[in-house]
Amino acid sequence: MKYLLPYMKKFTKESILAPLFKMLEAMFDLLVPLVVANIINTGIAARDTAYILGQCGLLILMALVGLGCSFTAQYFAAKAAIGTSTGLRHQLMQHIQKLSFTELDSIGVSTLITRMTADVNQVQNGVNMFLRLFLRSPFIVIGAMVMAFTIDWGAASIFVIAIPVLAVIVFGVMKLTSPMYKRVQQKLDAVTSATRENLTGVRVVRAFGREEAEAERFAQANGELNEAQLKVGRIAALMNPMTYVVVNLALIAILYVGADKVNNSTLLSGDVVALVNYMSQILVELVKLANLIVLLTRAVASLGRVATVLDTETSMHYPEKAEAAESADEAVAFDHVSLTYKGAGDESITDISFRAMKGQTIGVIGGTGSGKSTLVSLIPRFYDATKGEVRLMGRPIADWPHDELRDRVAVVMQRAQLFKGTIRSNLLWGDMTATDDELWAALETAQAAEFVRQKPRQLDDPVEQGGRNLSGGQKQRLTIARALVSKPDVLILDDSASALDYATDAALRRALRELPETTTTFIVSQRTSSIRHADQILVLDDGELVGCGTHDELLTTCPVYAEIHESQFRNDHAKGGAQA
Numbered sequence: 001m002k003y004l005l006p007y008m009k010k011f012t013k014e015s016i017l018a019p020l021f022k023m024l025e026a027m028f029d030l031l032v033p034l035v036v037a038n039i040i041n042t043g044i045a046a047r048d049t050a051y052i053l054g055q056c057g058l059l060i061l062m063a064l065v066g067l068g069c070s071f072t073a074q075y076f077a078a079k080a081a082i083g084t085s086t087g088l089r090h091q092l093m094q095h096i097q098k099l100s101f102t103e104l105d106s107i108g109v110s111t112l113i114t115r116m117t118a119d120v121n122q123v124q125n126g127v128n129m130f131l132r133l134f135l136r137s138p139f140i141v142i143g144a145m146v147m148a149f150t151i152d153w154g155a156a157s158i159f160v161i162a163i164p165v166l167a168v169i170v171f172g173v174m175k176l177t178s179p180m181y182k183r184v185q186q187k188l189d190a191v192t193s194a195t196r197e198n199l200t201g202v203r204v205v206r207a208f209g210r211e212e213a214e215a216e217r218f219a220q221a222n223g224e225l226n227e228a229q230l231k232v233g234r235i236a237a238l239m240n241p242m243t244y245v246v247v248n249l250a251l252i253a254i255l256y257v258g259a260d261k262v263n264n265s266t267l268l269s270g271d272v273v274a275l276v277n278y279m280s281q282i283l284v285e286l287v288k289l290a291n292l293i294v295l296l297t298r299a300v301a302s303l304g305r306v307a308t309v310l311d312t313e314t315s316m317h318y319p320e321k322a323e324a325a326e327s328a329d330e331a332v333a334f335d336h337v338s339l340t341y342k343g344a345g346d347e348s349i350t351d352i353s354f355r356a357m358k359g360q361t362i363g364v365i366g367g368t369g370s371g372k373s374t375l376v377s378l379i380p381r382f383y384d385a386t387k388g389e390v391r392l393m394g395r396p397i398a399d400w401p402h403d404e405l406r407d408r409v410a411v412v413m414q415r416a417q418l419f420k421g422t423i424r425s426n427l428l429w430g431d432m433t434a435t436d437d438e439l440w441a442a443l444e445t446a447q448a449a450e451f452v453r454q455k456p457r458q459l460d461d462p463v464e465q466g467g468r469n470l471s472g473g474q475k476q477r478l479t480i481a482r483a484l485v486s487k488p489d490v491l492i493l494d495d496s497a498s499a500l501d502y503a504t505d506a507a508l509r510r511a512l513r514e515l516p517e518t519t520t521t522f523i524v525s526q527r528t529s530s531i532r533h534a535d536q537i538l539v540l541d542d543g544e545l546v547g548c549g550t551h552d553e554l555l556t557t558c559p560v561y562a563e564i565h566e567s568q569f570r571n572d573h574a575k576g577g578a579q580a
Contacts, residue, residue, distance in 0.1 A: 008084050019136070030147055031062065039270070077128050080128075092116055103315065105342065110196050119185070122302035123306065134292070137286070144159070158257070159250070169239065169243055174290075176235050180235070181301050185298075247283040251280075331392070335388050336387065339386055358489075362537075363530070371540050372495070372540055375538070414495045418470070422459065426478060427481055442481040536550070547560060
């Protein structure tokens with residue numbers, strides 16, 4: 001509740017007015033049986049048509065006023081609930097943006113999506129119904145019992161017995177279902193995860209003919225969710241019939257006692273009808289209260305899940321301003337750096353040491369799983385090294401303020417990611433103040449200017465979500481251009497030219513060599529041809545740095561690099577011979 005109450009306080013007026021108007025509506029509901037009793041006892045008994053019509057007019061007036069109160073209460077309750085959930089969702093989004101990759105990997109993307117959507121919506125519904133019913137339902141139940149005592153003490157004693165029994169049923173079911181709803185939400189996470197993976201990787205699924213296997217995996221997760229929901233649903237479903245049985249038994253008792261009193265002329269028939277109406281009102285309100293309790297139980301469970309994310313503290317902390325001086329020559333340095341991912345048993349990279357000077361081009365190569373992406377992810381501080389120290393411009397990476405670090409280092413990820421909008425809006429992620437000339441210059445360097453000029457609207461041509469209206473090579477070139485727009489001191493290309501043909505790749509490398517002399521470029525690649533002209537080449541094997549030097553040096557001193565180069569050189573010659 002500590003995350004919810006601050007936002008509810010911003011809607012204190014609405015949170016007070018909503019239940020007050022509901023209570024006003026409830027007061028009119030409690031008066032209705034008395035008016036009906038008067039119609040029966042006085043109007044119908046005396047055949048007084050004018051009195052009957054007057055009382056019916058009073059009922060219509062009370063209904064209209066009650067309807068107005070209900071609308072007003074619903075307006076204020078909805079305003080408070082939506083405003084509260086909006087604030088909570090904003091806080092959750094801001095907190096997620098502060099989490100490091102370590103926490104994001106641990107929590108899981110599908111779980112965070114569920115927290116942001118389904119769980120927050122559940123909290124919103126809970127707040128809405130709580131403001132509308134948390135005073136109304138108990139007020140009606142207690143008020144109906146009190147009004148019954150004003151009619152007849154003997155018949156009203158039935159209410160004293162029935163209400164506690166109904167309360168035991170309602171709260172007993174609530175106690176049983178509360179933990180079960182938490183498990184239902186966990187099963188929902190699994191369904192969301194399976195759905196997200198299937199839709200994200202739909203091309204791979206179809207390419208390998210795994211539709212049936214994915215359908216079975218989804219069916220299993222969905223079946224477990226269905227089973228959990230049915231289990232809790234069966235218990236929750238007992239609430240209505242059990243409450244109806246108790247209420248109907250109470251009605252039978254009221255009619256039996258009331259009929260005897262009417263025969264003895266100690267109670268009027270209209271009073272019996274009023275007692276029955278009050279018992280019916282109690283039934284309706286207790287059913288509402290039961291449903292409210294179920295909804296609140298689920299809302300509390302969802303709020304707990306949201307709070308779990310908000311309670312997760314980031315493992316990374318950034319200083320407000322930098323204090324240490326920068327190095328005049330050194331761009332990036334690794335000093336005996338090792339990294340173990342959270343939950344992993346072994347180190348992903350082990351005891352890496354090297355220095356990259358300003359203006360140098362650094363190639364990073366190695367087999368699959370050798371730790372290339374892990375190594376470069378430490379430079380923008382996506383992860384913190386578990387051992388050793390990473391320095392940027394001679395300053396420890398942990399001493400860099402967040403915004404300044406992002407300004408200095410630009411990363412092009414392995415998987416090209418574009419956002420819905422236009423080519424211009426995607427490029428401006430690099431620098432929101434960039435001019436058109438600067439955007440075109442970045443596109444020229446990234447070898448993307450030609451295909452952008454062929455677009456009908458050029459820079460303002462639309463980009464669909466994920467860039468699905470572009471080819472793989474086009475997406476990669478646009479992401480490289482986006483990074484270049486920021487004019488970084490350190491540019492990291494993490495295997496970001498894998499979809500490019502050899503000619504385009506070569507043109508890109510030539511263009512990168514024309515970047516300002518102070519720009520240090522890291523190129524992660526599987527091809528030796530892409531990094532052979534680098535000033536330094538880092539060769540990784542199973543997380544260890546097994547070679548460091550130029551292309552020619554490594555061919556003679558590093559067997560791993562020589563083997564990679566030989567295999568690619570041999571394949572290229574074989575392809576050339578086949579084409580000839």
